[in-house]
Amino acid sequence: MLSVNNIQTYYGNIQALKNVSIEVPQGSIVTILGANGAGKTTTMKSIAGVLKPKQGTITFLDEDITNKNPDELVRKGISLVPEGRAILSGMTVLENLEMGAYQRKGSIKQDLDKVMERFPILKERQSQLGGTLSGGQQQMLAIARALMAKPKLLLLDEPSMGLAPLIVKDIFQIVKEINEEGTTVLLVEQNARQALKIADHAYVLETGRVIKSGSAKELLKDSSIKEAYLGH
Amino acid sequence: MILEQLINGLTLGSIYAIVALGYTLVFGVLGIINMAHGEIFMFGAFMGVVITHTLQLPLALAFVVAIAVTALLGLFLELLALRPLRGKKGVSHLAPLISTIGVSIFLENLAHHFFGAGNRPFNTSFSEISVQIGSVTIYAVQLVIFAIAVLLMVGLSFWLSKTKAGKALRACAENLEAASLLGVNTKKMIMMTVVIASAMGGIAGILVGMAFNSVTPQMGLTMGLKGLAIIILGGMGSVRGAMAGGLILGLSETMIVVFGESGYRDAIAFIAIIVILLVRPQGLFGQAAPEARR
Ligand SMILES: Nc1ncnc2c1ncn2[C@@H]1O[C@H](COP(=O)(O)OP(=O)(O)OP(=O)(O)O)[C@@H](O)[C@H]1O
Ligand SMILES: [Mg+2]
Numbered sequence: 001m002l003s004v005n006n007i008q009t010y011y012g013n014i015q016a017l018k019n020v021s022i023e024v025p026q027g028s029i030v031t032i033l034g035a036n037g038a039g040k041t042t043t044m045k046s047i048a049g050v051l052k053p054k055q056g057t058i059t060f061l062d063e064d065i066t067n068k069n070p071d072e073l074v075r076k077g078i079s080l081v082p083e084g085r086a087i088l089s090g091m092t093v094l095e096n097l098e099m100g101a102y103q104r105k106g107s108i109k110q111d112l113d114k115v116m117e118r119f120p121i122l123k124e125r126q127s128q129l130g131g132t133l134s135g136g137q138q139q140m141l142a143i144a145r146a147l148m149a150k151p152k153l154l155l156l157d158e159p160s161m162g163l164a165p166l167i168v169k170d171i172f173q174i175v176k177e178i179n180e181e182g183t184t185v186l187l188v189e190q191n192a193r194q195a196l197k198i199a200d201h202a203y204v205l206e207t208g209r210v211i212k213s214g215s216a217k218e219l220l221k222d223s224s225i226k227e228a229y230l231g232h
Numbered sequence: 233m234i235l236e237q238l239i240n241g242l243t244l245g246s247i248y249a250i251v252a253l254g255y256t257l258v259f260g261v262l263g264i265i266n267m268a269h270g271e272i273f274m275f276g277a278f279m280g281v282v283i284t285h286t287l288q289l290p291l292a293l294a295f296v297v298a299i300a301v302t303a304l305l306g307l308f309l310e311l312l313a314l315r316p317l318r319g320k321k322g323v324s325h326l327a328p329l330i331s332t333i334g335v336s337i338f339l340e341n342l343a344h345h346f347f348g349a350g351n352r353p354f355n356t357s358f359s360e361i362s363v364q365i366g367s368v369t370i371y372a373v374q375l376v377i378f379a380i381a382v383l384l385m386v387g388l389s390f391w392l393s394k395t396k397a398g399k400a401l402r403a404c405a406e407n408l409e410a411a412s413l414l415g416v417n418t419k420k421m422i423m424m425t426v427v428i429a430s431a432m433g434g435i436a437g438i439l440v441g442m443a444f445n446s447v448t449p450q451m452g453l454t455m456g457l458k459g460l461a462i463i464i465l466g467g468m469g470s471v472r473g474a475m476a477g478g479l480i481l482g483l484s485e486t487m488i489v490v491f492g493e494s495g496y497r498d499a500i501a502f503i504a505i506i507v508i509l510l511v512r513p514q515g516l517f518g519q520a521a522p523e524a525r526r
């Protein structure tokens with residue numbers, strides 16, 4: 001569905017991605033692991049159109065999307081929940097959700113009801129300002145908001161960052177459910193073990209390069225991965 | 233006397249508020265101060281002179297032409313002076329400010345060239361119509377100005393809070409990258425913001441022409457500085473702050489006259505602003521922490 005081919009992305013003169021290739025098959029969950037500064041966020045932003053790779057190509061559903069802007073990609077079915085969530089803190093929860101459906105035409109009532117059913121806390125807090133939600137609630141809002149765009153491919157950049165273990169479990173459960181309902185997911189995570197448990201495939205990034213990839217099951221057993229990312 | 237000055241203050245303040253709204257919209261979305269806003273306002277006023285005085289055509293047409301011309305100026309400002317500097321590595325964050333100063337000088341010179349340096353009269357058919365209530369004289373033109381200004385403010389507030397495009401503009405003002413990831417075409421949105429802000433300046437220009445019956449190429453600078461002071465007072469990027477700040481400045485300027493200190497009119501207004509800022513550095517409606525702007 002998505003294929004990233006040898007992309008190189010720069011911040012000014014600093015090369016953050018040296019050579020990254022990733023395949024995301026339709027219907028799967030693919031996870032990207034890697035230490036801080038490995039280039040995970042840069043990869044996600046390159047796919048979502050926030051950053052433009054200098055070299056390499058990105059294709060989505062057999063179409064070259066390498067130099068498209070984020071808003072065009074949302075229309076094509078790619079939504080990114082960025083690292084840090086990017087909640088619109090001065091707008092209400094409901095307005096945040098409405099903004100998620102910005103590109104859509106026609107009634108969004110049904111989908112609003114649906115995401116509020118999935119995230120009851122958002123229904124309860126719908127007229128509260130986004131910035132007044134707790135970290136976990138903001139993450140739920142960020143995911144719910146992305147779902148309002150009805151993406152074919154959902155990009156999640158560290159959705160569990162800074163959350164309590166119990167909430168982290170919820171988030172992973174939700175990601176799994178979203179996937180089971182037919183949305184393809186590309187997931188960046190520090191929480192390697194849980195990510196590998198729900199993922200089909202995994203890639204490991206190190207200083208802007210893919211150093212390992214394979215099925216999630218294989219990588220869970222891989223001794224070097226165990227040592228570097230699974231904590232024993 | 234006090235009541236009359238109160239009405240004068242409200243009229244003047246509502247015009248200030250509209251000028252300040254133009255500044256605050258652009259600052260909210262782009263994070264820059266558009267130093268050409270005062271001159272765009274002045275061009276609006278001159279369109280009024282040309283339509284009502286030179287061509288002797290109706291005032292309503294003056295509004296239409298002023299809106300069209302200032303909206304176009306806003307479009308050129310964005311395309312020629314702001315966009316080329318945006319998102320380029322190595323461009324100082326002061327560059328857009330300097331480039332809008334350049335545009336303001338250019339526009340002032342252009343106005344000198346076309347309209348001359350002197351004072352130009354404005355022609356409103358109902359400028360002499362007034363009603364007398366007790367000892368208070370109210371001019372129809374004041375009521376019209378106030379009504380238009382209030383309508384514009386209410387309309388803008390409604391648009392921002394209830395419509396899809398208005399919400400998208402607020403999203404852009406909060407976080408351009410987040411807005412674009414939600415599917416907002418930020419390039420288009422920025423252009424729309426500058427155009428709307430400029431057109432509001434143009435409307436304010438006509439209103440000032442109606443109120444004072446005099447238009448000069450230098451009026452942009454004075455009004456520009458006042459507009460700036462107002463958004464600092466109200467809180468940078470705050471819509472409510474621009475409205476409240478405009479009314480406060482207008483009222484304090486006219487009330488000074490009541491107390492016989494008309495020579496200090498401009499100074500007192502700015503002193504009031506300094507005092508308020510000492511108490512509330514972020515402005516009346518500003519965010520305490522800059523966090524929300526990230
Ligand atoms: N705006 C920027 N300007 C310059 N360099 C940057 C910028 N953003 C990231 N980098 C650099 O690019 C490299 C990759 O950063 P990136 O944010 O993609 O890492 P990451 O894998 O997401 O890390 P983390 O786990 O900490 O989120 C790092 O070396 C970082 O310092
Ligand atoms: Mg990151």
